[in-house]
Amino acid sequence: MEGFRIPVGTWVAEGIDWIRDNLRGVLDVIAFLARWMVESLTDVLLAAPIAGVIVVAALLGWLVRSWQLALGTAVSFVFVLAMGQWVTTMQTLALVLVATAIAVAIGIPVGIWSARNPRVRSVVKPVLDFMQTMPALVYLIPAIVFFSIGVVPGLVATVIFALPPGVRFAELGIRGVDSETVEAGQAFGATPGQILRGIQLPLAMPTIMAGVNQVIMLALSMAVIAGMAGADGLGKEVVQALSTVNLAKGVEAGLSVVIIAVFLDRMTAALGTPGEHPSSLLGLLARRRSAAARSAASGSSSDAREPARV
DSSP states (O other): OTTOOOOHHHHHHHHHHHHHHHOHHHHHHHHHHHHHHHHHHHHHHHHSOHHHHHHHHHHHHHHHTOHHHHHHHHHHHHHHHHTTOHHHHHHHHHHHHHHHHHHHHHHHHHHHHHHHOHHHHHHHHHHHHHHHHSOHHHHHHHHHHHHOSSHHHHHHHHHHHHHHHHHHHHHHHHHTSOHHHHHHHHHTTOOHHHHIIIIIHHHHHHHHHHHHHHHHHHHHHHHHHGGGGTOOSHHHHHHHHHHHTOHHHHHHHHHHHHHHHHHHHHHHHHHHOGGGOTTSHHHHHHHHHHHHHHHHHHHHHHHHHSOOOO
16 A cells, blocks of 8 residues: 555646636636625725714614624724724725625525525535635635635635535524424415515524624634735735734734624624614614504503593
8 A cells, every 4th residue: 555645636736727727707707706896895995984984883883782882893993093904904894794795695595405405404514514624724725726816815715714604503593493483384374485584584593693793703814814815904914914023013903803803793793682782772763662652552542441522
C-alpha cells in the first residue's frame, strides 16, 4: 500500500476548472448580480445622511425591542463614527445583509422541503454536515477561482458558510409543530399549502427567526474572513492590521464588528419573540389597540343591557 494515494484534490480541482471553462456565462451573471446587490446597498447606506442612518437604526431598535436598545444603538453607532470606521462598517453591513437575504431565501424553502419529505432530508443532512465542518477559509479558494478577487467571492463564500443554520432551524421549526394541530387543520379540509401557511409557519416562526439570527452571526464572522479575498469593509481592515501588526486598527475594526453583531442579534431575536417586549413601540401599539377593543366591547355590552325607553 506504500505510495498508494487517492487524488481527491486533483479531481476536485479538475471539476472546478471544467465549471470555470464551460459555465463562464452563468458565473458572469452571478458575479454581476452579486456585485450589483452589494454595491447598490452600500451606495444607499453611504449616500444617506449619517445622522439619518443612526436615527433609523435607533427607531428600528425601539420599534421591535425597547428604548434601551434604541439608545444603545445610537450611542454605539456614534462610537463607530468617532473611530473613523463608518464607511467600512456600512460596507460590511451591506455584505452581511445581502448574504443573509440570499441564505434565508435559499435555506428556509429547503428546510421546509426537508421537513416535509424524508428522502430530501436524507440527502440534505449530510450535505449540511459537510458545509458546517469544512474550514471556512477553504470556501474562499473555489470562490476566488470562479470570480477572481473582490466582493463577489467574499459574498459567495459567506452565503455558503452561513446557509446551513437557516436550513436546519427551518426544518426543526416545521417538524416541531404539534401534530395534533396539523391533524385538526386536515380534519377541517385544509390543503397542505394552507396548513403550511396558516399553521406550521406561524408556529415555527420563533425557531425560524433563531435560525436567521445564526445565519447573520455566521455571515458576520465570514465577512471578516472574506476580507482576505479582497472584499471591502471591516474584514479588509482586520487583514491589513494583521499584515502590519497594527493593533489600533485591528481593535477598532473588531469593535465595529461587535457593535454590528450585537445590533443585528438583538433585532432578529426581538422579531422572533414579538410578544415578549412590552416596552417596544409595537408592544405599546398592541396594548393600546387591545385597550380600545376592550373599551368598545364594554360599551356595547352596557348599551345592550340598558332598557329601552318608551
